[in-house]
Amino acid sequence: MSNAVIEVEHLSKLYELGTIGSRTLRESLERWWYGIRGKEHLLRKVGAKHQTMPADHPQAGPRPNTMWALKDVSFTVREGEVLGIIGRNGAGKSTLLKLLTRITEPTSGRALIYGRVASLLEVGTGFHPELTGRENIYLNGAILGMTRTEVKRKFDEIVAFSEVEQFIDTPVKRYSSGMYVRLAFAVAAHLDPEILVVDEVLAVGDAEFQKKCLGKMGDVAKGGRTVLFVSHNMASIGNLCGSVIHLDHGRIADIGESESVISSYLSLSREANQFFANPSERKGDHRVRIDDFGISPPHPRTGSPLKCTLDIQADERAAEDITVDFSISFVTEYGVKIFQLHSGHVNRGIAVKPGRSRIIAEIDSLPLTPGSYRVNLFSGSGGVLYDWIPEAYALIVETGSISDGIYVDNRGYPVVIRSKWSRTPD
Ligand SMILES: Nc1ncnc2c1ncn2[C@@H]1O[C@H](COP(=O)(O)OP(=O)(O)O)[C@@H](O)[C@H]1O
Ligand SMILES: [Mg+2]
The missing domain is CATH 2.70.50.60 (abc- transporter (atp binding component) like domain)
Structure with missing residues (x-):
């Protein structure tokens, strides 16, 4: 069996609700990132609403208005493993990745990482807004412990992959969110990380680019590197990942071989044969x-x-x-x-x-x-x-027939149509 590259032991993260604590550079970057994405910043949102946490909530912390974003999570990732992380919004997926990449500190427990980590997270970590695309590529290489020559060798490949050639000498703060993600992904995936960590930021890019990124992650994995990937897209998770963790309310609900974790997650995720108004995703003027x-x-x-x-x-x-x-x-x-x-x-x-x-x-x-x-x-x-x-x-x-009681099975094809068969010469 290959070596463990990530060992997570009883990892927990407690957040205070209703506090606006933006002190570190990383948190400022996070704000800026949400800014360019036109999204309200999480901290601001939490603070503004004076959100409270009912004491009987499954994630309620030890003090009023605290919550466990992650609670007692333990698992091991082996070298070359491609691990998917799934779960509803707020389940703690991004928190887990931020703990693994040391962007935030655990409240208790620990995560041991053996190897160089490159990450593409929801937040704008790793990129400095005032620096140009070019400068950020070198900065990231340096953070990963690469020499200038090593980065130089990868430079053209990164720029070509990111498709932001024209803007490579523009400060990244002027980038659109799509351009930003392109470059950030290209950097993370090409700088030879031993462990590649990708949060669901790819959702920002267009379908074409997503496909390209998934392909690249597959290559990284095939090269024997370890990949951690958060996504809501079960098809991508299923294609890419051998094993999957399903997080729910900050805890591991399920962990194991990807197909079984995905299918139990999907069957849990919605009651069958029942109308669901889906208030959070619903749109329209309701005329x-x-x-x-x-x-x-x-x-x-x-x-x-x-x-x-x-x-x-x-x-x-x-x-x-x-x-x-x-x-x-x-x-x-x-x-x-x-x-x-x-x-x-x-x-x-x-x-x-x-x-x-x-x-x-x-x-x-x-x-x-x-x-x-x-x-x-x-x-x-x-x-x-x-x-x-x-x-x-x-x-x-349920199983049925399109022709005289001959039952149709799925075999991976969701659609069946009637067809006529004959042979010639007869
Ligand atoms: N900086 C923070 N301060 C307070 N609460 C936070 C902070 N970051 C995340 N949370 C909360 O922690 C929980 C888990 O968030 P997150 O890890 O982002 O979930 P996911 O990525 O699975 O959607 C959510 O309830 C979220 O509101
Ligand atoms: Mg998230």
Whole structure:
């Protein structure tokens, strides 16, 4: 068995809520980072709300208004291992990475790291805003203990990967968040770290760049380096990571081989066959609001007819009918879009009366193979978004048939369509 490169023992981190303590350079950088991302800074947000922590909260700390962002976490990472870290927002993923990269100190417990760590975290650590891209590359190399010559050798590769060539002599504070992440990732991944730590910042980049980064992380891993990767994208985690930690409320809920941890996380994450208004992700002006969604039969099978109902509420103040498009879209558990039932594909908008009504969409044969899926709901018109509810429903499709009782299995393909087969010459 290969050597342990990270040993985490009973690691805990307690945060004070409602305090605004921005003292270290790193925290200032963090503020600046949230600034360029147009995001409210976490500390400011926590402070401004005078958030309180109920004493019976699972993460309540020993004193009033303290919380355990991470509590009693222990695990070992071996050389060459690619470890994914998953969990809901606030589960403690970023806190764990910040402890491992020494950006913040643990309250108790310890993390032993054997090797040079390069990291790309949510926060703008490692880059100095006043320095140019070029200077930051050298600075980071120096932090990683590389000589100028060594960095020089990697320089062109980094710049090419980051695609910020034109701006390489511009202070990074003038970079867009996308440019910043590109360069930061390129630096972290190319400076030959022994351990590469990547938080979900990649979500900022476009799909193309994300793909490139995932590919690069795969290369780093194949080169025998250790990679720690936080993401909400279960497909990326599943592809890249051999093992996964599922964090929940600051504790390890599950740890092990990636496929099993991911699938139990996904099945936990939402009650099946139940409408979920998803308030934190929902968008739109709610002129035509979706109040409920249901399906019939309640336990559909592959190939069975499916009827979907949308209970909607159109603005009562509207003087006349509102013309609306609806969409019911199906995605895999991993977030891959499969197909949508879109009223606009078959109608020129549906006229709905102010007040409540029910919209029905039907298909003859459900083309999904057995498994779990998510349903996203949409209402809108002419580019105006009335309501968008991602992951409004978790759909379980049972084994069924598209032809004379021959059962269809999944084999990794979410969609099945009827096909005719023949042989020639006959
Ligand atoms: N500097 C901080 N001060 C106070 N609370 C914090 C601070 N950083 C994180 N937290 C809190 O710790 C918890 C874990 O946060 P985080 O590690 O960022 O979660 P994740 O990355 O899994 O979304 C959250 O409840 C968050 O609000
Ligand atoms: Mg995070």
